[in-house]
Amino acid sequence: MQLAHSPNINTGAPAGTVVAVTGAGQGIGRALALAFARSGARLVVSDINAATCAAVCDELRAAGGQAVSLPADITKAEDCEALVAQAVQSFGRLDVMVCNAGIMQLRPLMELGADDWDRMLGVNVKGTFLSLQAAARQMLKQPAPSEGRPRGKIITMASIAGRSGAGPIAAVIPHYRASKAAVISLTQSAAFTFAPQITVNAICPGLVETDMWKRMDRDWTQLQGVEAGQVWQQRVAAVPMGRPQHPDDVAGLALYLASPAADYLTGQSINIDGGLMMS
Numbered sequence: 001m002q003l004a005h006s007p008n009i010n011t012g013a014p015a016g017t018v019v020a021v022t023g024a025g026q027g028i029g030r031a032l033a034l035a036f037a038r039s040g041a042r043l044v045v046s047d048i049n050a051a052t053c054a055a056v057c058d059e060l061r062a063a064g065g066q067a068v069s070l071p072a073d074i075t076k077a078e079d080c081e082a083l084v085a086q087a088v089q090s091f092g093r094l095d096v097m098v099c100n101a102g103i104m105q106l107r108p109l110m111e112l113g114a115d116d117w118d119r120m121l122g123v124n125v126k127g128t129f130l131s132l133q134a135a136a137r138q139m140l141k142q143p144a145p146s147e148g149r150p151r152g153k154i155i156t157m158a159s160i161a162g163r164s165g166a167g168p169i170a171a172v173i174p175h176y177r178a179s180k181a182a183v184i185s186l187t188q189s190a191a192f193t194f195a196p197q198i199t200v201n202a203i204c205p206g207l208v209e210t211d212m213w214k215r216m217d218r219d220w221t222q223l224q225g226v227e228a229g230q231v232w233q234q235r236v237a238a239v240p241m242g243r244p245q246h247p248d249d250v251a252g253l254a255l256y257l258a259s260p261a262a263d264y265l266t267g268q269s270i271n272i273d274g275g276l277m278m279s
């Protein structure tokens, strides 16, 4: 018996895929940019921090990748438009936009000020919206990379913190949780709006060892009056997979979502968290 070949079962982004990543100067964004470059994609590396943005771009080029960098603040519509324009100018199109940039702040609900709220939702929700919208404008007017495929793919970065029932962490990051729940909702609206031309999916990581979590641990241990590192250790002890998450653990899912194997997948928010939250 001969098994029928399915042309869509390809779990890596095809070589030459043009990928833009926001917040790519460090942490998860940097890991995603490196993983996409290793898979043969052409990268637009972007971050509000011009120095880290340029450093990651240099790193990709030194490793033989094709990359350009553009500092951009995702809370500014003109920066998001410029980022997309850079992809088109350098590589002719934009296949994948990874709306990864985000911020975190640890502050109990009754201590939260209006400024804290505005800043958090300004970056995590408005910034995701503006970068997603700028990408969609380009993707809707470009042809599909090959017949029968979507014209583009958008990946947003939500969090398991945006899911219901997050446990004790819910008390200390209420505005972050609200922002990530909004990203999940926005992802669904965008997926519905842009189907079948563009797929839009959210990644929901768990406890990823990045500067963001280092700052969380520092601030949470201070709040609880316990030793540095204790909150992190307690949280990691609850991870069924028995270890903290590395930024590279997120990369495999992003590559899959960008690949032809995920062409029929849209509007989903996928937990990748070592089993912390099962749904």
Ligand SMILES: NC(=O)c1ccc[n+]([C@@H]2O[C@H](COP(=O)([O-])OP(=O)(O)OC[C@H]3O[C@@H](n4cnc5c(N)ncnc54)[C@H](O)[C@@H]3O)[C@@H](O)[C@H]2O)c1
Residues within 6 Å of the ligand: 022, 023, 024, 025, 026, 027, 028, 029, 046, 047, 048, 049, 052, 072, 073, 074, 075, 100, 101, 102, 103, 104, 123, 127, 157, 158, 159, 160, 204, 205, 206, 207, 208, 209, 210, 211, 212, 213
């Ligand atoms: N670390 C975790 O445990 C975790 C878990 C779930 C989700 N996430 C999400 O993953 C994403 C990346 O997180 P990380 O852990 O790599 O964080 P990080 O703080 O290490 O990196 C975030 C990057 O975003 C950039 N950035 C911040 N504001 C920006 C703006 N206005 N415009 C452009 N860039 C901006 C920063 O300069 C930085 O390079 C975030 O959206 C975060 O909420 C992280």
